[in-house]
Amino acid sequence: MKPKIIFFIIDGLSGRPIPALGNKTCLEAAKNPHFDFLAFGGQSGLLIPLPGEEHPSSETAHFAIFGYDLKDEFPGRGPLEALGLNIPLEGNEIIFRANFATLDRNGNLKDVRAGRIKDTNALCQAIDNIEIEGVIFKIYPSLEHRAVVVLRGEGITDQVWGNDPHKLPPFKIGVPLLPFKPKKETKEAIFTANILEKYIHKVQEILKNHPLNLEREKNSQEPANTLLLREGGKFFKVTSFEERWQVKACCVAGAPLYKGIGRFLGMDVFEVKGADGTPQTDLAGKFQKASKLLKFYDFVFLHVKACDLFGEDGNCEGKIQFIEKIDNFLPILMESDFTKLIITADHSTPCILKAHSGDPVPCLIYDRENQDETKRFTEKEALFGGLGKLQGSELLKLILEK
Ligand code: ZN
Numbered sequence: 001m002k003p004k005i006i007f008f009i010i011d012g013l014s015g016r017p018i019p020a021l022g023n024k025t026c027l028e029a030a031k032n033p034h035f036d037f038l039a040f041g042g043q044s045g046l047l048i049p050l051p052g053e054e055h056p057s058s059e060t061a062h063f064a065i066f067g068y069d070l071k072d073e074f075p076g077r078g079p080l081e082a083l084g085l086n087i088p089l090e091g092n093e094i095i096f097r098a099n100f101a102t103l104d105r106n107g108n109l110k111d112v113r114a115g116r117i118k119d120t121n122a123l124c125q126a127i128d129n130i131e132i133e134g135v136i137f138k139i140y141p142s143l144e145h146r147a148v149v150v151l152r153g154e155g156i157t158d159q160v161w162g163n164d165p166h167k168l169p170p171f172k173i174g175v176p177l178l179p180f181k182p183k184k185e186t187k188e189a190i191f192t193a194n195i196l197e198k199y200i201h202k203v204q205e206i207l208k209n210h211p212l213n214l215e216r217e218k219n220s221q222e223p224a225n226t227l228l229l230r231e232g233g234k235f236f237k238v239t240s241f242e243e244r245w246q247v248k249a250c251c252v253a254g255a256p257l258y259k260g261i262g263r264f265l266g267m268d269v270f271e272v273k274g275a276d277g278t279p280q281t282d283l284a285g286k287f288q289k290a291s292k293l294l295k296f297y298d299f300v301f302l303h304v305k306a307c308d309l310f311g312e313d314g315n316c317e318g319k320i321q322f323i324e325k326i327d328n329f330l331p332i333l334m335e336s337d338f339t340k341l342i343i344t345a346d347h348s349t350p351c352i353l354k355a356h357s358g359d360p361v362p363c364l365i366y367d368r369e370n371q372d373e374t375k376r377f378t379e380k381e382a383l384f385g386g387l388g389k390l391q392g393s394e395l396l397k398l399i400l401e402k
Contacts, residue, residue, distance in 0.1 A: 045387025076233020311349025
């Protein structure tokens, strides 16, 4: 029989015990009758997507779970985010992931997300198509404070360190931005670092007096007065997910990065109106779409983002409520025509860290047949589940290589 798999990744789902919750994690504190039903009737375990990685990124964790090599098959965050936004790429562009961020009066980094600004369209328009020494810098808004910067021109390379002091050593805020630095002292890398520096100064000059920022300051909101650029990369082609795993695969995701991962791996990506990767995303719409797609695909990669956002903001209450909201709509998936329903996370995002962590994440396989002793879907219970401990793409191997 052909497999019909829903592979549901809940970004940043798991966490660490929180004293104010009686040392429960958000997942444990949430009332989750449907998650628990699936754990009770299925098999649980713990997954470590990227062993040894203390703060895994979402994109690298997804690549590891999907069985792709981070050294040779990973294009960087920039190209993935760009693919998610449907930006046409030819392969000769250098693409950076960007954050709108806030500098204080002294030029030190104050907020890496510019107060989680919601709409940067006007700002992007104001700084689009800047030309520095023959290289054109295009910018495209993405989810919330995120954006993509695409460089087109001669003599440029992705072998440059970005300017984000919060993501690179010294891993700090309250300090000036880092200078762009060539990874190797090549002519291209030195040139690219040099024009990126000039670009950022130009961007800061324009953003400083932009009406939207003046308005934000008047309303005591953080102005989006700089860009943090990192993880530059180039687009290239890899073996498709279908070729690698011998299943016809598609992707249902809201946030651009995950649509980009789907597209990069050759999955058909389906947009759902109102599914945008925020806490207000249309969960019911996404679950219905995923269920319907089982008719046409063997493997549906379903992604939901917002648990990670609440974790990064340290918002336990919000995270618990969002987990319960997912649970509330789970019957849509449970009643669909799958042979296996898989639920897991790409990494933990503990509210107490306000960051991703490399802690193992719970995973479950529900196939209406195999059952273990687990009664709830939690970090602790998964530790004693029948699947044991899995690493990297072992979960996928377990469900696809039979
Ligand atoms: Zn993630």
